[in-house]
Amino acid sequence: MYPSFDSIIETLETGKMYSFPGGVHPDDKKSLSNTSVIKKPSLPDLLIVPLRQHIGSDGICCVEVGDFVLKGQILSQSSSPFSVPVHAPTSGEVVAIAPHVVAHPSGLTEMCISIRPDGKDTWCDLSPIANYSELDKNKLIEAICQAGISGMGGAGFPTHIKTSTSKPVEFLILNGIECEPYITSDDRLMREHAWQIRQGLDILTHLIGPKAIVVAVEDNKPEAFEALNIACQDKHDYRVVSVETKYPAGGEKQLIQVLTGREVPRNGLPADVGVMMFNVGTCYAIADAILHGKPLIERIVTVTGEAVESPSNFRALLGTPVSHLLDEANYNPKKQKAPKVIMGGPMMGFTLSDASIPVVKTTNCLLVPAKKELVDDNAERPCIRCSACADACPASLLPQQIFWHAKAKEYDKAEEYDLFDCIECGACAYVCPSEIPLVHYYRQAKSEIRIQRDEKNKAEKAKQRFEARKERLEREKLEREAKHRKAKEARLAANKAKEQNAVAAENANNAVDSGATEAKDKVAAALARAKAKKAAMQANANADSKPANADEPNNATNDKKAQVAAAIARAKAKKAAQAQNEAQLESADKQVEHPSSPEDDKKAKVAAAIARAKAKKAAQAQNETQDESAAEPSTTDQPSNQSSSPEDEKKAKVAAAIARAKAKKAAQASQSEASSAEKPAGSQGEKQAELPDPETNSELNAEAQKKARIAAAVAKAKAQKAAKNSEGGQPDKSVSEQGAPTQLDEQPDSQSKEQLDEKQARIAAAVAKAKAKKAASHKEYGSNHSSEADAKEQNVNSPKEASTSSVSHQNNSALSTNAEDSDSNLSPADEKKARIAAAVAKAKAKKLAQKGNGDLATSTDTTEQESSKASEQSESSPNAAQATSVQTSSQPTEQDEKRARIAAAVAKAKAKKAAAEQEKGSE
Ligand code: SF4
Ligand code: SF4
Incomplete structure (x- = not known):
């Protein structure tokens, strides 16, 4: 617990002072230099300005070699808060910026700016601050900093740092204690520049604002005390106090303790105890900088010692070599055993290694001791552990312990003994009987x-x-x-995505392919189903209509066979129709060219009419067949390629249906004819009653009527032609034909009747045979495939027409040829049908022959008359011709029976022949 402010003030008012431990009272030797005023030395030839002259970091040089600088011009800039600039001490040229030995006990070098003075000592532009109290404190502090002011008492602490403290300051102490022997610079400054010191104190007081200002002056400097007292007399709060002379009372900590009784803690600052202390020289520099605008470029240096003739205080420019000041003080090396210059006092100073070392801001004294004036450093002897050093230490340290460890370079142990608390006062060394330069060891240890x-x-x-x-x-x-891992992962992900895309694309392609395949399969399946359905329908139709064919290998074979048979049947029908037309035309021409008799003419007319009707019918059938073929181009045009297309099958079905209808119709007609043929020849009314039912045989009746009309028209034309020929002297077929019905009705004779019966029998047999064949074929193939039905129908019609045309004797060859051509291409079924028809025809012929034996005489005339009537009725009634032919066929004779048997035999032979050819074709 340190004393309070009031107690301190009371103590100060009473003139009592505190004290510090240790201390010595050496001979001050101040009188050597304090009697003369401060001198202004001459300009040295070279000024060496170290960039660092204070505690802290170096400044940054802002000039170059060769630059001409003015006095007070700034040479370096502050690089940190703990650095202050340096200024040119005089005007001149920068001749060197290089390391140079500086004022330090270690003798190390530091960067220095060498300026060769021009001798003019020209100042640069100065910026004094007259009303500093009105200026912002920070700007004032900055001005102090830019002036390069640092502690001039010895430590060299930057002043602007001390002035910018934020801690409350109770005591602002102006240190006028210059306790070290020989040094009188502050004494002379206080004596000569007390007022300016007071001005500086005013500036510091303005900046710090302390409660009390204490000006401490050692009691061995009464002139200085008086001067400051006078300077501060107008300031009641400025206390100028005299302090007992005791070395090292001028030390910061020691003076604070003396004045305030407060001890600055270890590693602490005076501000920690509410005290702020400035040297009188620093205060003078602050006033000079603020009030005159002059930077710190000079200071008061005491050059003393018995080795100089004129010890004095010099206002030396910073950077002035020591040698120059020694010269100014009339240094006499002869008074020294060896050249030795101590910078500082004999207690705290250090021996310079070079006389060219420049004066710096902390240089207050140059001591040039003469022989035996000071203790010889080479007289060191071993420590006797007298502890005199410890008793003299103001810091209460154990100097001998520190010395031992420092000498042994055990710096850690030296630090344990608070080496850095040593103020290097030298009191210990001063009292050491062994004359051990203890402070030198301490300094070396600290430096190391x-x-x-x-x-x-x-x-x-x-x-x-x-x-x-x-x-x-x-x-x-x-x-x-x-990054690489991410890139790798990205690549892997990309590859994976690519593979997935490829797989997806492949799957999509496969899906598309499968879809297409599926679509194709569906189409194929639909086609197969359609074919199967068609086949089933055909099978059902075949099963319904033809159970006997259930043993056939398969429906496809039946379809193919049916298509082939239909194509073949159509081709044969076409060929038969052409042959029929040719034969009819040929027979008609022959009849026209060779009219034998009126009966022949009449028969020829009838035959021609029948032939033309049949030819026309055949042509119509051929057209229908061609139309059907045109509707079925694939089956008609390419029979060899009739595979089993749906259209072909459909057409085949349609043709089969038509064939079945025709077969049914033909069967009904056959039954009607058979029933009429089995009946004996009766009256006309009974025969008319036995005619087929017009409703069931409407198609046949229509065709017959059409054929009859065509035949009548052709016969009429031929009759007209024959009449014209007869009128010309030459018999004409048309005339015979035209007059034939009349002659037949009016002049029948026995010969002509026999011939007519014979012909009628042949016609009846042929017609019966053809009808039988047709009926058989319709019955047999009524339910078969349409193509087969068409073929059979045409094949049946062809023989029928051929047999019908065979009524004419001249047409027998054509009949046989057509029948042969038709039968020659018959299938086994046709052969079977033909055989059946032949059998039926044979039976009918036999039956007719049996019946004809009894009725022949009576029925011949009737037949002839009916036949002639049928010819006449054919012109007026469509059913007359058919009825006539039926009635004619129902009146056989023995010769007819014989012919019928012959025809049956011929048909049978043809059937066999057709069967043989069919087998060859299948092979
Ligand atoms: S005064 Fe010198 S001799 Fe005595 S103890 Fe200290 S160092 Fe050793
Ligand atoms: S040890 Fe340091 S403080 Fe103590 S007397 Fe020696 S020099 Fe001074």
Whole structure:
């Protein structure tokens, strides 16, 4: 607990002072230099200005070699708060910026700016601050900093740092204690410049605002005390106090303790105890800088010692070599055993290694001791552990312990003994009987420790940089690895996505292919189903209509066979129709060219009419067949390629239906004819009643009527032609034909009747045979395939027409030829049908022959008359011709029976022949 402000003030008012431990009372030797005023030395030839003249970091040089600088021009800029600039002490040229030995016990070099003065000592532009109290304190502090002011008492602490403190300051102490022997610079400054010191104190008071201002002056400087007292007399709060002379009372801590009784803690600052202390020289510099605008470029240096002839205080420019000041003080080296200049006092000063070392801001004294004036450094003897040093230490240290460890370079142990609390007062050394330069050991130890600390700091910084670099490299490595991993993952993902896309595309293609295949399969399945359905329908139809064919291999074979048979039947029908037309035309021409008799003419007319009707019918059938073929181009035009297309099958079905209808119709007609043929010849009314039913045989009746009309028209035309020929002298077929019905009705004779019966029998047999064949074929193939039905129908019609045309004797060959052609291409079914028809015809012929034996005489005339009537009725009634033919066929004779048997035999032979040819064709 340190004294309070009031107690301190009371103590100060009473003139009592506190004290500090230790201390010595050496001979001050101040009288050597304090009697003369401060002198202004001459300009040295070279000024060497160190960039650092204070505690803290160096400033940054802002001039170059060769620059001409003015007095007070700034040479370096502050690089940190703990640095202050330096200024050119005079005008001149910068001749060097290089390291130079500086004022330090270690003798190390520092960067210095060498200026060669021009001798003019020309000031630069100055910026004094007259009303500093109105200026912002920070600007005032900045001005102090820019003036390059640092502590001039010895430590060299930057002044602007002290003035910018934020701690409350109770006591602002102006240190006028110059306790070290030989030094009188402050004494002379206080004596000569007390007022300016007071001005500086005013500025500091303005900046710091302390509660009390104490001006401490050692009691061995009464002139200085008086001067300051006078200077501060107008300031009641300025207390100018005299302090007992005791060395090292001028030390900061010691003076604070003397004045306030407060002890600055270890590693602490005076501000920690509410005290702020400035040297009188610093205060003078502040006033000079603020009030005159002059930077700190000079200071008062005491050059004393018995080795100089004129010890004095010099207002020396900073950078002035020591040698120059020694010269100014008339240094006499002869008074020295060896050249020795001590910078500072005999207690705290250090011996300079070079006389060219420049004066700096902390240089207050140059002591040039003569022989035996000071203790010889080479007289060091071993420590006797007298502890006199410890008793004299103002810092209450154990100097001998520190000395031992420092000498042994055990700096850590020296630090354990609070080496850095040593103020290097030299009191210990002063009292050491062994004349051990203890302060030198302490300073060396401190320097080594600082170097080690600096190196340790540098090593620590290098380690931190290394760790930072290692961490950065590791981080970058991790980042690269992460980046590569991400890139790899991205590539893998891309490849995977690509593969998936490829698989998806492949699946899509497969799906499309499968879809197409499926569509094709569906189409094929639909076609197959349609074919199967058609086949089933055909099978059902075949099963319904033809159970006997259930043993056939398959429906496809039946379809193919049916299509082939239909194509063949159509081709044969066409061929038969052409042959029929040719035969009819040929027979008609022959009849016209060779009219034998009126009966022949009449028969020829009838035959021609029948032939023309049949030819026309055949032509119509051929047209129908061609139309059907045109509707079925694939089956008609390409019979060989009739595979089993749906259209062909459909057409075949339609043709089969038509064939079945025709077969049914033909069967009904056959039954009607058979029933009429089995009946004996009766009256006309009965025969008319036995005619087929017009409703069931409407198609046949229509065809017959049409044929009859056509035949009548042809016969009429031929009759007209024959009449014209007879009128010309030559018999004409048309005339015979035209007159034939009349002659037949009016002049029948026995011969002609026999011939007519014979012909009628042949016609009846042929017609019966043809009808039988037709009926048989319709019955047999009524339910078969349409193509087969068409073929059979045409084949049946062809023989029928051929047989019908065979009524004419001249047409027998054509009949046989047509029948042969038709039968020659018959299938086994046709053969079977033909055989059946032949059998039926044979039976009918036999039956007719049996019946004809009894009725022949009576029925011949009737037949002839009916036949002639049928010819006449054919012109007026469509059913007359058919009825006539039926009635004619129902009146056989023996010759007819014989012919019928012959025809049956011929048909049978043809059937066999057709069967043989069919087998060859199938092979
Ligand atoms: S005064 Fe000198 S001799 Fe005595 S103890 Fe200290 S160092 Fe050793
Ligand atoms: S040890 Fe340091 S403080 Fe103590 S007397 Fe020696 S020099 Fe002075």
